[in-house]
Amino acid sequence: MKRYLTIIFIFLSVIFIISGIRLDLYWSGIAGWGLAFVCLIFAAYYSKYIPNERKRRKSKL
Known part of the structure; x- marks a missing residue:
């Protein structure tokens, strides 16, 4: 839910x-x-909860 607060x-x-x-x-x-x-x-504060795709790709490798 926190990832959508930025847009809201x-x-x-x-x-x-x-x-x-x-x-x-x-x-x-x-x-x-x-x-x-x-x-x-x-x-701006809640934008830190938006997932970063780069971190996901590195952790899968």
Whole structure:
């Protein structure tokens, strides 16, 4: 499940940015970009759980 969190957080950041721009309220753009930035930090953190194909091939040899 952790390998899919990177993709989930990237999609959440896109949704936050689009909704922040579309709402057109006073602080919605800043809040949207802030939430998107936090989601991208989490996406970068969970990217270490994506399996590396090179390590799998070397371990099989």
